[in-house]
Amino acid sequence: MxxxxxxxxxxxxxxxxxxxxxxxxxxxxxxxxxxxxxxxxxxxxxxxxxxxxxxxxxxxxxxxxxxxxxxxxxxxxxxxxxxxxxxxxxxxxxxxxxxxxxxxxxxxxxxxxxxxxxxxxxxxxxxxxxxxxxxxxxxxxxxxxxxxxxxxxxxxxxxxxxxxxxxxxxxxxxxxxINIDKFSYNPGVREEYRERLGLKDSFVIGHVGRFAYQKNHEMLIEIFAKVSKEISNAKLMLIGEGEGLESIQSTVSALGLQDRVLFLGRQSDIEVPKLMQAMDTFCLPSRFGGLDLVLVEAQTSGLKCLVSDIMPEEAKITDHIQYLPLDVEIWNDAIIELSEGYNRVDCKDIVANAGYxxxxxxxxxxxxxxxxx
Known part of the structure; x- marks a missing residue:
């Protein structure tokens, strides 16, 4: 044929x-x-x-x-x-x-x-x-x-x-x-990767995306700089590459945060789902955007997600997503609240039933x- x-x-x-x-x-x-x-x-x-x-x-x-x-x-x-x-x-x-x-x-x-x-x-x-x-x-x-x-x-x-x-x-x-099964919450993988990355006792804020204007890494670093003063075990995991990477790395060094920010570069489709397991919350302070695949993936893995309020309403597939204005203080408060803990559960059935x-x-x-x- x-x-x-x-x-x-x-x-x-x-x-x-x-x-x-x-x-x-x-x-x-x-x-x-x-x-x-x-x-x-x-x-x-x-x-x-x-x-x-x-x-x-x-x-x-x-x-x-x-x-x-x-x-x-x-x-x-x-x-x-x-x-x-x-x-x-x-x-x-x-x-x-x-x-x-x-x-x-x-x-x-x-x-x-x-x-x-x-x-x-x-x-x-x-x-x-x-x-x-x-x-x-x-x-x-x-x-x-x-x-x-x-x-x-x-x-x-x-x-x-x-x-x-x-x-x-x-x-x-x-x-x-997405391939829902790949991103399904897995406590065993979470423990393995947190151990591997030295994050066992850390509160891990995660982000996946290109270092580009749209993704607004500049604000994410500003947020983390504030968060890190109030959450002593906070770490920031950044997955991706792009034209803005060196600038963000320089900013992190200037703020003295190089030991608390993990630049993991480009990762394979196999590794990203596992790294998401190691996160405690997912932050996406984008300046604009369609419906990012990473938001579907993060919600599937049971992560609480903080996103900018310019993201489309369709992004809210589960109750684990919170829309916030691009204000550092508001993001700081929301992250601190999440650091107190929440019940992370597998959301793959919810995501599947929503048509993803x-x-x-x-x-x-x-x-x-x-x-x-």
Whole structure:
């Protein structure tokens, strides 16, 4: 039987964010029926060997459309000429619709646009505002004919990317689902990893995410600096990498907190669930965001989660999540209260019943890719 060929774009050098989402779907989709290939603007992909071993192809595009429009068009046409049944475009904000237009020209049967965020993640305020202005201009010109399917991780992401031009009934919210069993609370693993990391008697505040403007590590360090003065055994576990890592490390050193902050770098999909077991609370003071996978994962593992109040309401899957304004004092008080202890329980059944089972979501994607919906 001929496999359905799906082109995913873009992916980045490391497995984080949208890349993590695409790769997780590839890990669990029916490989006897579907074939994924990938487009990247990165110079290299850390996990390319994994993909080629599975028979996937990684297409390297040398420039963005706004850098060299003609070169981009030529390269994308060459890629699409290899015969794809579907193209899955993951995006956070609009710059143009060139990929969609080329896909229409090349008669790709299924063109999927997928909204993953609700703001522009650029550090510089002036450049960020320019990008927002461009996004809003482009959004007004985005029309139903630009794609066959309109997906979003949450309602806020759908509103941000599609606006009123796309009828609400045409937009499908595809929940950021996970392998629930991997993140199920496990006291044995918790004890093992706390022992391994020297955290046996510590109160561990955890965070998983790229060191980028969106994730607001600056405020997280400010919060922890205050918390550490009141909770003598507090430790901060940071999992991830990114362009802002060195700056945050310098801030931690300047505050004299280097012995209390664990920079664990990028971790595998196997290690992250185990490290979450070792945490006592999960903090996500993001400046903006869609429905982060890590919030689903943290709630599944029974962690009490503190998140910024800009996060979508859909993020509240369990009663273990608390929305807070971006105010250091308020976060400090909430963490101190949690440090007094709570009954941590396995929440995998609650998460599964809320529709965040990866098995169910993969079946939804398979229907979309095969043209059944």
């Amino acid at each position: 001929k496999k359905i060929k799906v082109l995913q774009l873009p992916i980045a050098k490391t497995r984080a964010g949208i890349t993590h989402y695409s790769m997780r779907n590839w890990d669990y989709i029916d490989k006897t029926r579907f074939q994924f290939d990938f487009v990247t603007f990165s110079k290299s992909i850390d996990f390319e060997d994994e993909l080629t071993k599975d028979g996937c192809k990684v297409h390297y595009v040398s420039c963005y459309a706004e850098e060299n429009r003609e070169q981009f068009i030529t390269e994308l046409r060459d890629i699409l000429s290899e015969g794809y049944d579907a193209i899955h475009l993951h995006t956070g904000h609009w710059k143009n619709f060139l990929v969609e237009e080329i896909a229409i020209e090349m008669r790709i049967p299924i063109i999927i646009v997928h909204a993953h965020n609700n703001m522009v993640g650029i550090d510089d305020p002036e450049l960020r505002q320019q990008a927002i202005d461009l996004h809003e201009q482009q959004k007004k010109m985005f029309m139903p004919y630009h794609a066959t399917h309109f997906l979003a991780c949450a309602k806020s992401a759908a509103d941000w990317l599609y606006g009123p031009q796309i009828p609400k009934e045409n937009i499908r919210i595809l929940k950021n689902a 089972s990866l098995t169910n979501q993969i079946h939804e994607l398979e229907k979309i890719y095969s043209g059944q919906v």
